[in-house]
Amino acid sequence: MSKGIPDKNKDFSAWYNEIIKKADLAENSPVRGCMIIKPYGYSIWEKMQSILDKMFKDSGHYNAYFPLFIPKSYLSKEADHVEGFAKECAVVTHYRLKNDENKKGLIVDPKAKLEEELIVRPTSETVIWNSYKNWIQSYRDLPILVNQWANVVRWEMRTRLFLRTSEFLWQEGHTAHSNKDEAIKETLTILNIYSSFLEEYMGIPVLKGIKSESEKFAGAVDTYCVEALMQDGKALQAGTSHFLGQNFAKAFDVQFANSNGKMDYVWGTSWGVSTRLIGALIMSHSDNNGLILPPNLAPIQIVMIPIFNSDSEYDAIINLFEKIKIGLLKLNISCKIDARKFHKPGWKFAEYEMKGVPLRIAAGPRDLEKNTLEIARRDNLKKETISLDKAEQKIKKILELIQKDILKKAKNFRDNNSHNARDYDEFKNLVKNNSGFIYAHWDGTEKTEEKIKSETKATIRCIPYDNKGKPGKCIVTGKPSKQKVVFSKAY
RNA sequence: CGGGGCGUAGCGCAGUCCGGUUAGCGCACCUGGUUUGGGACCAGGGGGUCGCAGGUUCGAAUCCUGCCGCCCCGACCA
Numbered sequence: 001m002s003k004g005i006p007d008k009n010k011d012f013s014a015w016y017n018e019i020i021k022k023a024d025l026a027e028n029s030p031v032r033g034c035m036i037i038k039p040y041g042y043s044i045w046e047k048m049q050s051i052l053d054k055m056f057k058d059s060g061h062y063n064a065y066f067p068l069f070i071p072k073s074y075l076s077k078e079a080d081h082v083e084g085f086a087k088e089c090a091v092v093t094h095y096r097l098k099n100d101e102n103k104k105g106l107i108v109d110p111k112a113k114l115e116e117e118l119i120v121r122p123t124s125e126t127v128i129w130n131s132y133k134n135w136i137q138s139y140r141d142l143p144i145l146v147n148q149w150a151n152v153v154r155w156e157m158r159t160r161l162f163l164r165t166s167e168f169l170w171q172e173g174h175t176a177h178s179n180k181d182e183a184i185k186e187t188l189t190i191l192n193i194y195s196s197f198l199e200e201y202m203g204i205p206v207l208k209g210i211k212s213e214s215e216k217f218a219g220a221v222d223t224y225c226v227e228a229l230m231q232d233g234k235a236l237q238a239g240t241s242h243f244l245g246q247n248f249a250k251a252f253d254v255q256f257a258n259s260n261g262k263m264d265y266v267w268g269t270s271w272g273v274s275t276r277l278i279g280a281l282i283m284s285h286s287d288n289n290g291l292i293l294p295p296n297l298a299p300i301q302i303v304m305i306p307i308f309n310s311d312s313e314y315d316a317i318i319n320l321f322e323k324i325k326i327g328l329l330k331l332n333i334s335c336k337i338d339a340r341k342f343h344k345p346g347w348k349f350a351e352y353e354m355k356g357v358p359l360r361i362a363a364g365p366r367d368l369e370k371n372t373l374e375i376a377r378r379d380n381l382k383k384e385t386i387s388l389d390k391a392e393q394k395i396k397k398i399l400e401l402i403q404k405d406i407l408k409k410a411k412n413f414r415d416n417n418s419h420n421a422r423d424y425d426e427f428k429n430l431v432k433n434n435s436g437f438i439y440a441h442w443d444g445t446e447k448t449e450e451k452i453k454s455e456t457k458a459t460i461r462c463i464p465y466d467n468k469g470k471p472g473k474c475i476v477t478g479k480p481s482k483q484k485v486v487f488s489k490a491y
Numbered sequence: 492c493g494g495g496g497c498g499u500a501g502c503g504c505a506g507u508c509c510g511g512u513u514a515g516c517g518c519a520c521c522u523g524g525u526u527u528g529g530g531a532c533c534a535g536g537g538g539g540u541c542g543c544a545g546g547u548u549c550g551a552a553u554c555c556u557g558c559c560g561c562c563c564c565g566a567c568c569a
Contacts, residue, residue, distance in 0.1 A: 032560095032561080084568095087567080087568085088567090088568075154568080154569075156567090156568070156569090157566085157567055157568075158565095158567085163569090164568080164569070168569095215569095217569090236569095237569060240569080272569095274569080276569075307527070308527070309526090309527065341527090343527095343530085344526085344527050344529085344530075344531060345527065345528065345529070345530095346527085346528085346529035346530050346531085347529085347530045348529095348530085349529050349530075350530045351530080362528075364528055365528090366528075367528095374528080
């Protein structure tokens with residue numbers, strides 16, 4: 001059935017690439033490392049956007065837009081920030097092309113050199129905090145809760161569609177607060193939005209935690225994250241929320257008068273999720289027949305496929321489908337009738353399986369006779385025949401069930417692939433077998449973290465912050481450890 | 492930047508070692524017909540600067556030289 005798609009268990013990354021191609025999500029661009037997101041892939045992103053956007057707005061945030069270009073000097077104002085991003089910035093140096101007099105074609109006009117070079121934003125903290133300086137005078141101007149939907153560029157050496165591309169789409173929230181507690185609270189509010197979005201809509205269970213010093217965002221005091229486990233046992237950072245402390249306020253001199261009339265630096269946060277989430281979606285649920293989309297994110301939730309011998313049968317079935325479609329639309333269920341005559345039903349079945357449409361309805365002469373429909377779930381490939389009576393309600397329930405089952409399956413997978421390592425040997429074995437999340441005691445030093453990374457390729461994904469667990473001894477050095485942390489190989 | 496691989500129709504490839512009619516196959520595409528409950532079949536058709544440039548030769552996809560591009564593995568990183 002699964003024609004031309006590599007076996008997920010034999011070659012996971014070839015499987016991943018092929019799903020993207022065959023499900024028509026995206027393709028490579030003429031520029032290395034960039035991607036062309038095709039309509040079907042982009043419609044998934046639009047769904048993610050609309051849901052998250054509502055969640056942000058419901059929690060008091062507003063959208064704004066800051067420019068693509070950032071003066072080079074801005075980037076260098078926050079020391080850690082430069083360190084983290086300087087190596088992967090695209091730089092604009094000129095503003096004009098001209099015809100080459102000797103050869104054919106265009107060349108950069110050497111006369112059109114910019115006085116100050118511009119960088120293409122790898123993230124927007126600097127340009128935004130530069131504005132906040134002007135927006136904020138008093139505690140009465142705070143908090144500022146801004147989000148923007150944008151593209152950013154980070155010049156990557158090795159790229160993979162959706163997971164790591166040189167240009168990607170994301171949202172970046174940037175908030176400013178009058179005190180530390182409120183900023184931390186904001187950071188966690190967003191983390192919870194991310195985790196419930198991932199679980200309730202994407203069907204992906206996540207681990208919430210704090211990044212270690214070496215993994216945190218360049219310029220943050222603390223980076224909180226949601227980490228998900230992919231089907232090949234590797235971890236994926238799905239979203240991050242940074243408590244910036246007063247770092248950017250100090251770098252850009254953003255002060256405000258507090259209620260006592262004293263000047264103080266503003267407290268900041270920033271947070272984002274990107275088109276990488278589409279990669280997470282693919283690698284969490286899909287199988288050897290193609291993509292599997294949770295109903296809450298599927299651009300098409302239901303596809304209807306007619307089976308017919310004659311034109312009169314065709315007309316009758318399409319007619320029936322139109323009626324069902326009206327009923328489903330009333331229940332807010334999106335559906336598509338595939339009325340094409342030039343493809344056989346079997347061809348269409350395979351096509352929509354590849355594209356991950358959660359539920360398929362088929363009807364043919366036999367169904368017309370008996371007043372039934374055949375429905376087939378994408379997630380478990382099970383088929384059943386239901387009667388036309390109250391079909392819409394039944395279908396709605398099944399979609400809800402699919403959503404739950406997808407999450408349940410992913411949770412089971414994660415639980416079965418979470419392990420405790422009591423000593424370093426056991427740890428190494430677990431890593432070698434791609435055993436997912438590995439909980440182990442760590443002495444908290446960068447040195448030990450680095451040693452583990454270079455010897456095993458596993459990194460600290462996060463330090464869990466809600467169920468902290470008990471103190472113990474570091475698996476490498478035997479020094480005291482406050483709690484177990486989560487290691488894994490990661491994307 | 493190191494190591495490996497590849498460039499031939501929209502896609503995937505054969506042909507290259509050992510030069511020789513008009514460059515071939517599968518998928519896709521177009522036309523007509525028969526089909527349609529799990530990727531239909533038959534017949535016909537369209538589509539190529541063989542990555543680019545130069546050289547050797549009566550003759551180059553094939554041999555030689557240079558260049559360009561892409562992919563994979565490492566170093567680096569969300």
